[in-house]
Amino acid sequence: MPVLNVHGATVSYGGRAVVRGVDLAVAPGEAVALMGANGSGKSTLIKAVAGLVPLAGGTIELFGTAQKRFRDWKRVGYVPQRTGAASGVPSTAAEVVSQGRLAHRLLGMPSRRADRDAVARSLDEVGLADHAHCSVDTLSGGQQQRVLIARALATDPELLIMDEPTVGVDAETQAALAAVVADRIDAGCAVLLVTHELGPLTDRLDRAVVLADGRVVHDGEPPRPVGEHADPGHQHSHPHSNGQTAEDFWGGK
Numbered sequence: 001m002p003v004l005n006v007h008g009a010t011v012s013y014g015g016r017a018v019v020r021g022v023d024l025a026v027a028p029g030e031a032v033a034l035m036g037a038n039g040s041g042k043s044t045l046i047k048a049v050a051g052l053v054p055l056a057g058g059t060i061e062l063f064g065t066a067q068k069r070f071r072d073w074k075r076v077g078y079v080p081q082r083t084g085a086a087s088g089v090p091s092t093a094a095e096v097v098s099q100g101r102l103a104h105r106l107l108g109m110p111s112r113r114a115d116r117d118a119v120a121r122s123l124d125e126v127g128l129a130d131h132a133h134c135s136v137d138t139l140s141g142g143q144q145q146r147v148l149i150a151r152a153l154a155t156d157p158e159l160l161i162m163d164e165p166t167v168g169v170d171a172e173t174q175a176a177l178a179a180v181v182a183d184r185i186d187a188g189c190a191v192l193l194v195t196h197e198l199g200p201l202t203d204r205l206d207r208a209v210v211l212a213d214g215r216v217v218h219d220g221e222p223p224r225p226v227g228e229h230a231d232p233g234h235q236h237s238h239p240h241s242n243g244q245t246a247e248d249f250w251g252g253k
């Protein structure tokens with residue numbers, strides 16, 4: 001049974017459909033990239049999966065349960081598109097990450113040792129163990145992004161949904177975060193990753209789904225890692241490097 005099953009999903013903003021009849025399934029342990037040009041509907045689709053925007057049509061099932069009835073959100077980790085982790089309310093990195101444990105806790109109960117351990121482990125995974133007690137508004141943009149990734153990891157998700165998680169993060173940290181996600185994939189976590197670039201996780205991806213204008217235009221082989229097609233005769237381009245649409249990039253498939 002898929003951990004995520006999207007069928008005929010349509011999402012509209014002000015009467016304009018920006019996700020149009022999308023089918024997308026993610027199997028347990030599968031790593032899927034969601035690609036496509038700016039404005040193609042990637043973020044909107046995963047916000048719908050995360051229950052943040054309503055569907056105008058179609059259905060979403062999580063772990064075999066209709067999203068409307070789904071309550072087990074601790075099985076899902078979500079890293080939103082970069083907005084910064086600072087909320088205006090002063091909070092430490094550890095406090096933001098501990099929000100990822102809320103669904104594990106009984107309402108109003110203080111955090112248990114397991115929660116505190118998960119928070120510490122997640123901060124350590126993203127390389128911010130030393131910053132646990134720093135106020136997030138004193139952290140750099142890239143560090144704030146790592147806090148949001150740690151928050152999603154802290155729930156020990158079985159499905160990790162990430163919206164361009166490494167935008168604004170330096171190459172070395174990107175590689176380290178890719179290793180963290182790869183470890184979760186090895187441990188059986190499914191991943192749905194919105195990404196523009198063929199980053200360090202490329203060779204761990206099982207599939208790529210490409211959206212163009214709200215529709216799926218490719219669902220299959222992920223892009224080949226750079227290097228494999230770096231022969232001199234190969235015209236090397238990325239879908240967003242020169243205004244190409246996803247369809248151009250995928251040869252109109």
Ligand SMILES: Nc1ncnc2c1ncn2[C@@H]1O[C@H](COP(=O)(O)OP(=O)(O)OP(=O)(O)O)[C@@H](O)[C@H]1O
Binds near residue numbers: 013042
């Ligand atoms: N809250 C909103 N209200 C109205 N329109 C929106 C809203 N959010 C997104 N849109 C529009 O919906 C379309 C799809 O946007 P979306 O952010 O899902 O695309 P995307 O593929 O994630 O783009 P990007 O790669 O730039 O993040 C765009 O035309 C965008 O302008």
